[in-house]
Amino acid sequence: MNKRKNLYELSLFAMFGALMFISKVIMDFLPNIHLAGVFIAVFTLTYRAKALIPIYVYVLLVGLFYGFNPWWIPYTYIWAILWAAIMLIPKKTPKKTAAIISHVLCVVHGLAFGTLWAPAQAILFNLSFPSTLKWIIAGLPYDLIHGCGNLVAGFLIYPLTKLTKKLKKRRG
Numbered sequence: 001m002n003k004r005k006n007l008y009e010l011s012l013f014a015m016f017g018a019l020m021f022i023s024k025v026i027m028d029f030l031p032n033i034h035l036a037g038v039f040i041a042v043f044t045l046t047y048r049a050k051a052l053i054p055i056y057v058y059v060l061l062v063g064l065f066y067g068f069n070p071w072w073i074p075y076t077y078i079w080a081i082l083w084a085a086i087m088l089i090p091k092k093t094p095k096k097t098a099a100i101i102s103h104v105l106c107v108v109h110g111l112a113f114g115t116l117w118a119p120a121q122a123i124l125f126n127l128s129f130p131s132t133l134k135w136i137i138a139g140l141p142y143d144l145i146h147g148c149g150n151l152v153a154g155f156l157i158y159p160l161t162k163l164t165k166k167l168k169k170r171r172g
Contacts, residue, residue: 008171013050016043017057024062032113032142033149037106040079041157044086045098046164055079074120081116082109095165099158106154111147114139 016039023035036058043051059075066072085105089098109116114136122132 009050010053013047013053014057016054017061020054020058021061021065024058025065030149032110032146033153035153035156036079037082037109037150038153038156038160040082041086041099041102041106041154042160042164044083045089045102045157045161046168048087048091051083052080055083070120070124073124074117077120078113078116082106085109095162096158099161102157102161103151103154106150106157107147110150111143113146114143 020036020039023039027034039058040051040055043054059079062075063072082105086102089101093101117139118132118136121127121135122129127135
């Protein structure tokens with residue numbers, strides 16, 4: 001790979017991470033509703049392992065903007081879980097099928113968000129197992145909102161993936 005292509009991809013991934021972040025800031029007034037899962041699905045379906053770059057640009061921007069507080073620590077792994085799940089979709093899976101599977105994974109990720117967050121919460125705040133379960137249960141309404149938001153937003157995965165793959169192919 002030449003230096004020009006490396007620079008192009010690095011710039012592109014930085015912009016993708018910034019796009020994820022800006023979409024979060026714009027949608028902050030909605031509780032637990034954002035486009036991060038959609039963008040992770042689109043970037044992973046298009047760029048596979050390289051999708052980690054915009055994901056961690058996003059994570060870094062969230063920390064810089066909102067502060068590197070204890071709540072930020074789960075961001076370092078929680079998005080990688082969704083990325084890893086989407087990476088399990090074989091490359092040769094038909095585009096529409098991959099988009100549907102990704103859509104479902106985004107919904108499940110949203111529904112499980114509090115549970116995925118819980119290990120960090122338990123460690124950071126020295127919660128017992130029963131206390132951790134109570135924390136998860138208390139957050140279920142927010143996880144339901146998150147999952148429903150991902151259900152609606154997930155309809156963008158197929159057209160955006162189609163677009164990014166087209167642009168990637170054009171660029172070479």
